[in-house]
Amino acid sequence: MDNPADHEDEARSGIGREAVRGRADTGTLGKAIAVLDIVASADQPMRFTDILARSDQPRGTLHRQLSNLVEEGLLSLGRDHSYSVGIRLLKFAAKAWAGNQFRVIAEPHLRRLHDLTGETVHLGVLRGNEVIYLDKVESRQAVRMYSQIGNASPVYCTGVGKAGLSALPDAELQAVVASIRFRRFTDSTLVTPEALLREIEEIRASGNAYDREEHEPGIRCVAAPLHSADRSFVGGLSVTGPAYRISPELLESWAVLVRNAAGAIMEDMGARLGPRT
Template sequence: MALVEMVADAPEPLRFTDILNASGQPRGTLHRQLRHLLEEGLIETDRDGAYVPGLRLLRLASRAWSRNEFRKLAAPHLQVLHEATGETVHLALLRGADVIYLDKVEARQAVRMHSLIGNASPAYCTGVGKAALSTLTDEEVRGRLKGVAFERFTDSTHVDLVSLLSDLREIRQRGFAYDLEEHQPGIRCVAASICVAGQNILAGVSVTAPAYRIGEGVLDGWSGPLRAAAEAITRDVRAGLAPRR
């Protein structure tokens, strides 16, 4: 799995020597593991012999997405939120120090987001990520982000844990999170948390739009339908994923 992720996450196809140097595996062991992954269709080689993700991953990803109960229970509420705002709506799960985008309803406007379902982004600089983190205690946040290097994506990105924790305290008081061009220049969003402890679900739902189209006043105006959507998703997930008796 580490090799599959290495190949899938690489911005360019990887040569054998690239994987050998990055993995630290003995040459013979690495040859054997790559051969098995090729036989299973989890990786492939391009015309230059470099390794790329295999098409079988698409089939597995499609099944995981279509059968994910959390996503299916949330989907109607994402649509309602989209209709109320007209902008792009995201649903994302907190996994470690990142958020994984699980679903998206695209904006009706001409300029749209280029986010992709299945992509991961740092939790510390995204609206959905900060909303999810805000449901944790400061100590839990420190533990979850231990060892994370705070990369500065824009001039607004949190650069350390102290700054993030201060923001999270404001989010807890306010009830929703902002992303004011912290991850991508020119992109703003407002997000609310979804927490279903019994199902180990920490997530966020957000409304996102280009900064030129919205100010903080617009974001505040979306907080009502946003929080209503988050509460409805939480309620339905608790009911829908409750253990069968």
């Protein structure tokens, strides 16, 4: 039973960022990537007409965009005319992951946190109204590598997501929250902007975010906010585990560990990235 599961709702990533600040025009590239995103957000290969329905491009244009994406290896076209995400992206992603300073610096701290708690530790960053998992340390490594890394989950019902939100300046926070299309995953899921904002206030006060079985029944976590010095990365880290094993009290007792780890990571980043300002 994996934890931060795919969410297959309508929330197209990027919506959030658009809202956050009149985003600069990315021209032809932007349109092509939007098409790529449509295919990537679907949970099964899409045929031409499916994509056409979700895109607002005319037939001819869309067809050329798809052809170009396929030619570049960003999409792959099966013989049944279904489009799926291309493996060239794996090469890019491998570099993105290995070269990400945020992740590299955080890694030893994630391990330490895992050693202290014995539970799964996640590192994630905000991207619009989604959180993208950058790394994870768990005992039962045997499961599936790559499993969660790169997966996107909603901000409003994950510990890392809410922690990240609490680290945003108010203007951005408002914009992101406004862009969320709330969906109930469990009985405890927060489904209104008001409830979410109220909780963000608590997180800012206490320094810890919790996921109280809000995304998946039976899964709890404590998280703490985290951001790079220049705020180019805003996210959080969390300790996650099954409710039957982790009482609210135990979770509570880890809160300080998570906060300390977050603090240590940010300190390291300050040292590594900017002995300046």
